[in-house]
Amino acid sequence: MSLVYIEKIPSNLRTAFENTVKAICSDLGIKNPDWLMIVMWAESRLNPQARNPKGTATGLIQFLESTAKDLGTSTAALYKMNHVQQLPYVREYLKRRIKERGVPKDAYQLYFLVHFPIAFGKSDNTVLYSKGSTAYNSNPLDYNSDGVVTVAEVKLFLNKALPVGYDKTNLTTGSISSQTGRALLWILGISFFVATGYFIVRPDSWQALKGLIKDFFKQTIKVFK
Structure with a gap:
């Protein structure tokens, strides 16, 4: 079955992109490749040239410059890559985070590996970052305006990234x-x-x-x- 949001990928790259995403998830033990699609949509709208104007974050999963350097590349080089060319770096990044934190049991935990790895496995009321910090200023996720962003608010953000009519239970289950x-x-x-x-x-x-x-x-x- 086709992945969620696959129609957002240019038609000439779509098959290779879908096959590679499925292969990445299979290799890394990620139960549902839709999870990775939703994470990339939430981070960049599946645009390999997406950039955060408030920082260095670039690409499909918003690689920071320090992260890109650790992966043997740079945000400038990533910016020049197409959708498929960036996926090996997505894979390598996730491989390293999974080795450190464990295999994500749902889409939310996969998103934390990308967005804020120390939040992996934490309870919903855990505070991730506070007003005044770079992370807070770069990610407008303080939905209740209390000056802090919690695990629950990041989960809410991921829910908001789902397409209309998409079954939210797929975020916590294996592939259809x-x-x-x-x-x-x-x-x-x-x-x-x-x-x-x-x-x-x-x-x-x-x-x-x-x-x-x-x-x-x-x-x-x-x-x-």
Whole structure:
């Protein structure tokens, strides 16, 4: 199934971008590639040339200059890259943060690895930054205007990045395709045991069973296309 916001990627780069995002998530143990798409949309609107006017943050996940240097590049070089060319740096960044903090269990924890790694795994009322700090001034997330930004407010910001009609529960569950796959396996297993009992009684109907199995796999293939 297509990833959320994939239509925002230029058509000539779309297939490569989608395949690479899925590969990154699979390699790093991120359950749902939609999570990474939503994180990149929240950070940059999926624009590799996006820049924060209040700092050095540049690109798909808003690499800081210090971060870019640590990854063996620079924000100036990242700015010149297209969507697909920046993804290896996204992958390397996430690989390092996951090694330090752990695999994110949901989209919120993935976002914290990008936005503010020390918030990873913290409770909703944890204060991340306060009025007057560079982080506070660069990220207008103090929704209740109390002078501090909490984990809960950053989660609210990520919720606001979802497209209209998008099921918010996907932020805390595996990919739709993987859920569908598990459901189909359960259905197949149950159907097998029911059908086995029936066809033992009706040996002449094994040919019909073959047809049913063939149709089942045809429909399964269509689901995953």
